[in-house]
Amino acid sequence: MIKTVNLTKKYGDLIAVNHLNLELDQGDVFGFIGPNGSGKTTTMRMIATLLNPDYGEAYVCGKSIYTDPEEIRRLVGFMPDFFGVYDDMKVIEYLEFFAAAYRINGPGRRKICEEKLELVDMTYKRDAMVNQLSRGQTQRIGLARVLLHEPEVLLLDEPASGLDPRVRIEIRNLLKRLGELNKTIIVSSHILPELADVCNKVGIIEKGELLVNGSVTDLMKQVRSAILLNICVAKDTEKAASLMEQHSEVDEVNMRGDVIVVRLQPEVRDYSFLPSLLIEAGYKLTLFREEELNLETAFMELTRGLVQ
Numbered sequence: 001m002i003k004t005v006n007l008t009k010k011y012g013d014l015i016a017v018n019h020l021n022l023e024l025d026q027g028d029v030f031g032f033i034g035p036n037g038s039g040k041t042t043t044m045r046m047i048a049t050l051l052n053p054d055y056g057e058a059y060v061c062g063k064s065i066y067t068d069p070e071e072i073r074r075l076v077g078f079m080p081d082f083f084g085v086y087d088d089m090k091v092i093e094y095l096e097f098f099a100a101a102y103r104i105n106g107p108g109r110r111k112i113c114e115e116k117l118e119l120v121d122m123t124y125k126r127d128a129m130v131n132q133l134s135r136g137q138t139q140r141i142g143l144a145r146v147l148l149h150e151p152e153v154l155l156l157d158e159p160a161s162g163l164d165p166r167v168r169i170e171i172r173n174l175l176k177r178l179g180e181l182n183k184t185i186i187v188s189s190h191i192l193p194e195l196a197d198v199c200n201k202v203g204i205i206e207k208g209e210l211l212v213n214g215s216v217t218d219l220m221k222q223v224r225s226a227i228l229l230n231i232c233v234a235k236d237t238e239k240a241a242s243l244m245e246q247h248s249e250v251d252e253v254n255m256r257g258d259v260i261v262v263r264l265q266p267e268v269r270d271y272s273f274l275p276s277l278l279i280e281a282g283y284k285l286t287l288f289r290e291e292e293l294n295l296e297t298a299f300m301e302l303t304r305g306l307v308q
């Protein structure tokens, strides 16, 4: 659906995007994560045919950005991180204006605009003036706008930036809904956890290089092959820690405050021996749980020493 081959863009001496290889299938929701200036916007603009690469290729639905840019523009909805809205226009007029620009004409046009408004939960603002919307509402109208021509692919540049937590969650839910419509989506963000439950694939970019790329499940596996346990005992924590450290199925024991963090040997899956060991030695367990690996921890582990 989307493929880039050694996609590269330079600005003078600066390599903004460096030999970027990416492959996404239909229905993939790809979280494109990277700090400021890492090359996310540049990559998306090249895929959207708004910027020419210096080297490499990109394809959307098998069409090349060099030979079929117009076809790609029909297939892609690109929402930039900042986009202008027009004063003195109602929400519905704004959408109709863009629908006309996409050559959506005739009696069906109003209906399409109303449908997209409904999809982004903005029907109640259809007659509001666009310059009087909040940032969150503006983002939603922006989304409605890129959906007008029914693109197969959505490139969304930081749609949740600058929004308060509640609106960020709403935008995330909206992305989920779009994913369910089988759209292929690239959505960028500075923050990985924000996209964790919406994306099935993630890529981490730093200084133009894609450091990590793959399915969320595979990345999790890559990060952690061994189980981590969090254990607390009522007293003699350090002694309990060294007792566990001596066990052959335990790889490593560390302290995190009062919590003993036990890393098992990679192949060990059954850890029922540990509570037994502690209880038989007379310790009272106040906490015993497997540490959940969230995407934030994964991000930190995957990019340790890479992202500055």
Ligand SMILES: Nc1ncnc2c1ncn2[C@@H]1O[C@H](COP(=O)(O)OP(=O)(O)OP(=O)(O)O)[C@@H](O)[C@H]1O
Binding pocket: 011, 014, 016, 034, 035, 036, 037, 038, 039, 040, 041, 042, 043, 081
């Ligand atoms: N038109 C330009 N001329 C010169 N340098 C540019 C231009 N556009 C981008 N850059 C540089 O290219 C690099 C990548 O920028 P890009 O906007 O792609 O990053 P980004 O990951 O989208 O950042 P942000 O999260 O801040 O939006 C940055 O160092 C930026 O300063």
